[in-house]
Amino acid sequence: MVASMARNYSSRKAKIEIKLLERVKFLGEAGAVVAVKPGFMRRVLYPQRSAVYVDRNIGPTVRAVAGDAAPEQAVPRASTKSKFAEMLAASKPDVSEISSRLSGITSLVFARKLLGSAGDTGSGDAAAGEELSNAIYGSVNKNDIVTLLRNSHDVSITKEMLECEERFKATGDYKITVNLDSSTKCELTLTIKPN
Numbered sequence: 059m060v061a062s063m064a065r066n067y068s069s070r071k072a073k074i075e076i077k078l079l080e081r082v083k084f085l086g087e088a089g090a091v092v093a094v095k096p097g098f099m100r101r102v103l104y105p106q107r108s109a110v111y112v113d114r115n116i117g118p119t120v121r122a123v124a125g126d127a128a129p130e131q132a133v134p135r136a137s138t139k140s141k142f143a144e145m146l147a148a149s150k151p152d153v154s155e156i157s158s159r160l161s162g163i164t165s166l167v168f169a170r171k172l173l174g175s176a177g178d179t180g181s182g183d184a185a186a187g188e189e190l191s192n193a194i195y196g197s198v199n200k201n202d203i204v205t206l207l208r209n210s211h212d213v214s215i216t217k218e219m220l221e222c223e224e225r226f227k228a229t230g231d232y233k234i235t236v237n238l239d240s241s242t243k244c245e246l247t248l249t250i251k252p253n
Contacts, residue, residue: 071095071096071097073093073094073095073096074093074094074095074096074099074111074112075091075092075093075112076091076092076093076094076099076103076109076110076111076112077089077090077091077109077110077111077112078090078091078092078103078108078109079107079108079109079110080108081237081239081240082103082108082109083218087239087240088239091112094109099111153238153239153242156213156214156215156238157238157242157244159211159212159213160213160236160244160246161244163207163211163213163246164247165231165246165247165248165249166203166206166207166246166247166248166249167249167250167251168198168202168206168248168249168250168251169250169251169252169253170194170195170196170198170229170250170251170252170253171194171195171252171253172191172192172193172194172195172229172252172253173193173194173195192228192229192230193227193228194227194228194229194250194252197225197226197227198225198226198248198250199224199225199226200217200220200222200224201217203217203220203222203234203248204216204217204220215236215238219236219237219238220234220235220236220237221234221235221236221237222234222235222248226248226250228250229250229251229252230249230250231247231248231249232247232248232249232250233245233246233247233248234246234247234248
């Protein structure tokens with residue numbers, strides 16, 4: 059009976075504490091200490107360098123030396139906070155620099171080939187004809203926007219920082235928002251022109 063009870067609870071892992079190196083959606087901001095399951099940390103956050111394990115033994119340790127009446131004070135480890143601050147500064151791009159570069163961009167322009175009117179059945183619906191005339195082959199997605207910013211404007215962001223539709227499938231002007239951190243947002247205009 060005890061073996062079956064132990065078996066039921068053996069797969070339930072306790073959550074571990076981690077410190078976030080960057081903003082992670084649904085978890086928190088950079089520098090926050092949060093509890094996650096070990097597998098999520100091991101398989102997702104750690105390989106992406108989004109978080110580090112929290113060291114529980116931060117303070118100095120006291121060791122008793124055999125034969126001495128007074129315990130010897132061990133040398134405390136280097137400050138974990140300073141190591142974390144250095145690691146965070148090295149991994150996080152300068153928000154003000156990226157913000158100033160993004161504010162200098164007036165519009166992101168994509169040229170795409172228009173879909174032909176071969177599928178027009180002649181039903182006379184003007185709205186459907188208008189919609190078809192604006193449709194493009196393929197789409198413009200978040201990866202295209204990130205690639206254009208990186209290659210043309212030397213701005214390095216991730217697609218998770220973009221707040222916009224997943225795909226744009228018609229010509230026109232669209233507003234997109236870039237979340238650099240919790241307090242800094244930049245708006246850009248995305249223009250899709252016919253090729």
